[in-house]
Amino acid sequence: MSEPSVFTRIMNGEIPAEVVASTDTVVAIKDIAPQAPLHVVVFPRTDQYRDVVELAAGDPQLLADVISVANSVAHEHADGDFRLVFNTGASAGQTVFHVHAHVLAGGLTEKSVGA
Ligand code: 5GP
Numbered sequence: 001m002s003e004p005s006v007f008t009r010i011m012n013g014e015i016p017a018e019v020v021a022s023t024d025t026v027v028a029i030k031d032i033a034p035q036a037p038l039h040v041v042v043f044p045r046t047d048q049y050r051d052v053v054e055l056a057a058g059d060p061q062l063l064a065d066v067i068s069v070a071n072s073v074a075h076e077h078a079d080g081d082f083r084l085v086f087n088t089g090a091s092a093g094q095t096v097f098h099v100h101a102h103v104l105a106g107g108l109t110e111k112s113v114g115a
Contacts, residue, residue, distance in 0.1 A: 005098035007043045020077060025062055026069045028103070037106030038078045042070050043098055050097040052086035070103045078105035 010017040011027055020040055021028035031039040044062050049055040055063045067084070074082035082105035087094040 036104035040103040041100045043100035047098045049099045051088045074105045
């Protein structure tokens with residue numbers, strides 16, 4: 001068995017985090033190193049999907065849940081507009097292999113797609 005991901009450890013209460021949304025299937029937390037005025041990561045409770053490609057193939061409804069929570073968070077914590085980033089693979093910047101969406105919002109001024 002592999003080590004639990006940092007997001008699983010947060011869900012288990014082993015690592016503190018600022019939770020901004022939580023449903024039966026998905027959790028959203030403030031990113032520890034924000035890259036925008038609002039920077040939240042949204043991830044499924046299950047850690048069985050390492051990236052968005054696996055999630056889309058394995059459980060499209062769960063991917064829809066991630067996007068729905070991203071939208072809710074952007075409306076509750078910013079003006080409702082947001083950028084959604086799924087880093088996919090280490091050379092694309094993915095460091096946590098428990099699929100998650102970066103929600104970037106709140107006065108974005110650049111077209112940059114990084115998170
Ligand atoms: P990735 O690089 O995999 O696309 O995104 C992982 C994100 O998780 C990074 O933006 C990083 O700042 C965030 N992160 C990593 N460890 C923690 C943590 O312990 N707490 C919180 N809130 N965010 C974390």
